[in-house]
Amino acid sequence: MGSIKVAVVGTGFMGWVHVEALRRLGIDIAGVLGSSPEKTKAFALKTGVAKTYGSYEELLSDSEVGSVHLGVPNKFHFKMASQALEAGKHVLCEKPLAMNSIESAALVNIAAKFPRQAAGVNYNIRYYPLCIEARDRIRNSELGDIFHVTGSYSQDWLLLETDYNWRVLDSEGGELRAVSDIGTHWLDLIHFITGLEVESVCADLMTVHPVRKRPRGEVATFQGKGRAFVDTENIPINTDDYGSILLRFKGGKKGLLWVSQVSAGRKNCLRFEIAGSRQSLSWNSENPNQMNIGNRDRANEVLPRDPSLLGKNAGRFADYPGGHDEGYDDSFKMCFRGFYDAIASGNTGVGAQYPTFADGHREIVLCDAILQSHREQRWVKVKE
Numbered sequence: 001m002g003s004i005k006v007a008v009v010g011t012g013f014m015g016w017v018h019v020e021a022l023r024r025l026g027i028d029i030a031g032v033l034g035s036s037p038e039k040t041k042a043f044a045l046k047t048g049v050a051k052t053y054g055s056y057e058e059l060l061s062d063s064e065v066g067s068v069h070l071g072v073p074n075k076f077h078f079k080m081a082s083q084a085l086e087a088g089k090h091v092l093c094e095k096p097l098a099m100n101s102i103e104s105a106a107l108v109n110i111a112a113k114f115p116r117q118a119a120g121v122n123y124n125i126r127y128y129p130l131c132i133e134a135r136d137r138i139r140n141s142e143l144g145d146i147f148h149v150t151g152s153y154s155q156d157w158l159l160l161e162t163d164y165n166w167r168v169l170d171s172e173g174g175e176l177r178a179v180s181d182i183g184t185h186w187l188d189l190i191h192f193i194t195g196l197e198v199e200s201v202c203a204d205l206m207t208v209h210p211v212r213k214r215p216r217g218e219v220a221t222f223q224g225k226g227r228a229f230v231d232t233e234n235i236p237i238n239t240d241d242y243g244s245i246l247l248r249f250k251g252g253k254k255g256l257l258w259v260s261q262v263s264a265g266r267k268n269c270l271r272f273e274i275a276g277s278r279q280s281l282s283w284n285s286e287n288p289n290q291m292n293i294g295n296r297d298r299a300n301e302v303l304p305r306d307p308s309l310l311g312k313n314a315g316r317f318a319d320y321p322g323g324h325d326e327g328y329d330d331s332f333k334m335c336f337r338g339f340y341d342a343i344a345s346g347n348t349g350v351g352a353q354y355p356t357f358a359d360g361h362r363e364i365v366l367c368d369a370i371l372q373s374h375r376e377q378r379w380v381k382v383k384e
């Protein structure tokens with residue numbers, strides 16, 4: 001992976017996942033930064049990273065840092081990502097890229113000014129090997145003509161009114177929540193696999209808990225489950241817990257997505273089913289080492305994530321032999337492999353193969369249309 005060193009910002013769920021995945025690729029961590037000196041130090045101790053920063057400015061002025069990973073709440077993405085680019089660093093920002101499409105459009109423009117610096121969004125789900133295999137099979141016309149794409153992304157960690165995280169506030173995460181937090185993963189993945197572009201949407205969203213009980217103090221992602229908070233305050237909520245979205249793709253194809261963060265028993269479950277004129281493909285992120293291939297005139301098939309059975313592209317992102325399962329953390333490792341391979345080969349800027357700021361912007365423009373459709377209760381065309 002060369003000699004590039006990475007600074008990781010954010011010491012919660014994503015901070016931890018990023019540090020682990022980078023290390024597994026042999027990429028050095030230059031240092032870490034959290035929201036307070038105490039958190040930064042505790043995280044450095046837990047991860048064994050030697051250097052800590054006292055501020056983002058200090059991190060950006062460190063000449064050892066070649067690339068910055070942003071694992072912080074969405075409201076920081078725009079400022080931190082633009083500052084990193086202006087400071088001459090590559091940047092890999094967590095999704096969603098920004099709070100709204102004004103910010104994400106501006107980030108695309110800023111990234112265009114620095115084509116030799118990679119500007120990526122961590123749509124890691126693309127990098128499950130079987131998702132890459134699905135893409136290649138569709139490109140090779142194995143499914144025939146695509147008719148429709150359906151699926152969902154569901155979780156249960158925000159099921160109760162006592163479940164709380166910064167995401168539930170529009171001021172921290174943006175006006176949409178379930179749709180932008182997890183729905184954009186699905187929308188990005190389907191665009192990546194099929195190449196289909198959403199032309200218009202018809203959305204119906206629901207806030208199951210218009211009031212949530214906020215514990216005093218910070219609650220990291222997924223950390224609320226199983227904990228009893230005694231000291232709470234009532235907070236009004238206007239972000240979506242659930243959404244159903246009808247999709248019309250360019251070229252007349254149809255789709256359907258539902259998202260939920262209040263679906264008991266679904267821990268982190270992204271599913272898709274792509275129906276073509278010859279075959280269909282279906283996959284579930286909670287069972288990511290196999291993909292189902294549906295046939296009409298012969299038995300259905302189950303394709304395991306076995307590098308010897310995958311095409312060349314997918315095989316590059318599967319390290320272990322079949323039967324030796326790879327999962328969530330591997331998808332980050334593989335996304336970072338794609339990102340740092342592109343940097344090493346100079347393939348940054350327009351046309352780069354990793355998920356770019358343009359991809360992040362596309363998903364936020366889609367979110368705008370989804371929100372407008374829900375508010376106006378009608379089909380809305382996605383802005384070009």
Ligand SMILES: NC(=O)c1ccc[n+]([C@@H]2O[C@H](COP(=O)([O-])OP(=O)(O)OC[C@H]3O[C@@H](n4cnc5c(N)ncnc54)[C@H](O)[C@@H]3O)[C@@H](O)[C@H]2O)c1
Pocket residue numbers: 009010011012013014015033034035036039070071072073074076094095096122123124166181219220221
């Ligand atoms: N790709 C994925 O699958 C995936 C999964 C979860 C979260 N995310 C994204 O990652 C980002 C972070 O989410 P999370 O789940 O890790 O949240 P989290 O609450 O677990 O962690 C966020 C961390 O950022 C720190 N922080 C806040 N302000 C900061 C600042 N100014 N400087 C430095 N650190 C600061 C907080 O102290 C906290 O440790 C979000 O954008 C989220 O959408 C992506």
